[in-house]
Amino acid sequence: MAAISLENGRLGSAEQEQYWSSGFLFPIKLMEADVASDARAALEAVERDWLDAGLPLPLNTYKRINAHVVMPFVAELARAPAILDVVEGVLGPDILLYSAEFFVKEPKTSHVVSMHQDLTYWGLGAIDGLVTAWLALSPATPESGCMDFVAGSHKNPILPHEDTFDANNLLSRGQEVRVDVEEGDKTRIELQPGEMSLHHGLIIHGSGPNVSEDRRIGCVFRFIRPDMRQEVGARDFAMLVRGEDRFGHFTPVPPPKRLFSPESLALYDEIRAEQAKTMMKGASASVALYG
Ligand SMILES: O=C(O)CCC(=O)C(=O)O
Numbered sequence: 001m002a003a004i005s006l007e008n009g010r011l012g013s014a015e016q017e018q019y020w021s022s023g024f025l026f027p028i029k030l031m032e033a034d035v036a037s038d039a040r041a042a043l044e045a046v047e048r049d050w051l052d053a054g055l056p057l058p059l060n061t062y063k064r065i066n067a068h069v070v071m072p073f074v075a076e077l078a079r080a081p082a083i084l085d086v087v088e089g090v091l092g093p094d095i096l097l098y099s100a101e102f103f104v105k106e107p108k109t110s111h112v113v114s115m116h117q118d119l120t121y122w123g124l125g126a127i128d129g130l131v132t133a134w135l136a137l138s139p140a141t142p143e144s145g146c147m148d149f150v151a152g153s154h155k156n157p158i159l160p161h162e163d164t165f166d167a168n169n170l171l172s173r174g175q176e177v178r179v180d181v182e183e184g185d186k187t188r189i190e191l192q193p194g195e196m197s198l199h200h201g202l203i204i205h206g207s208g209p210n211v212s213e214d215r216r217i218g219c220v221f222r223f224i225r226p227d228m229r230q231e232v233g234a235r236d237f238a239m240l241v242r243g244e245d246r247f248g249h250f251t252p253v254p255p256p257k258r259l260f261s262p263e264s265l266a267l268y269d270e271i272r273a274e275q276a277k278t279m280m281k282g283a284s285a286s287v288a289l290y291g
Pocket of ligand 1: 103113118132134145146147205206207218220
């Protein structure tokens with residue numbers, strides 16, 4: 001699919017209409033492939049240098065959720081003007097980063113993401129003020145397990161989900177929306193390295209296994225408007241990345257100064273403890289948040 005061409009790197013009214021009517025937008029050419037490959041190299045250097053470095057939690061946990069809290073290059077990427085100029089077209093001028101996550105599927109593995117709505121367990125309600133920017137650091141194709149979106153499904157409320165706790169599922173509870181999705185209703189979100197998709201927090205989406213020879217790496221940013229608030233947990237956290245926060249609903253997260261510094265690891269634990277209470281509320285089994 002030809003990449004969406006942006007004027008001055010920003011969404012025009014046609015792209016905005018497409019986002020609000022489908023619940024997603026792709027492929028947005030964000031950076032040259034060699035810049036994406038630098039970001040991939042930064043992640044792979046962390047994987048090489050920190051896997052057995054005695055971190056308090058498995059390295060995978062820090063990759064899978066809130067990577068921006070402990071990895072400076074992730075917080076920096078989230079603040080890249082090229083990304084925020086696009087996101088501003090959905091959220092407006094004031095933008096918080098709620099989470100940054102790597103969704104990695106190793107070559108020839110069976111990891112999947114079941115069909116779900118992101119906002120189901122985040123305690124933020126069924127809101128329009130959250131958008132996910134999924135940046136491809138390697139090819140995301142049907143073969144490598146790219147995401148599938150159900151167009152228009154973001155117009156639903158939060159639908160009932162079932163927890164599977166399946167070990168092959170990359171989601172916290174292995175949650176699956178209790179709706180039968182026909183193959184023909186899925187749009188395959190193919191992305192080349194350096195391309196990005198946007199999706200609404202209520203869109204029904206998932207992804208299949210990676211049967212390709214390469215890793216499938218998505219660098220995923222969840223951006224929110226500052227007027228959103230945590231409705232289930234006692235408090236929540238976010239990093240101001242553009243504009244102003246006139247609401248103060250989220251405890252501010254500073255960009256980390258160096259990889260896995262003691263202060264950033266302590267903050268990571270605090271966020272994880274709070275968010276786990278919200279995410280695991282009502283779960284039939286007790287599991288650590290991406291432990
Ligand atoms: O990377 C994937 O396959 C799924 C990611 C996802 O569910 C999300 O970004 O909301």
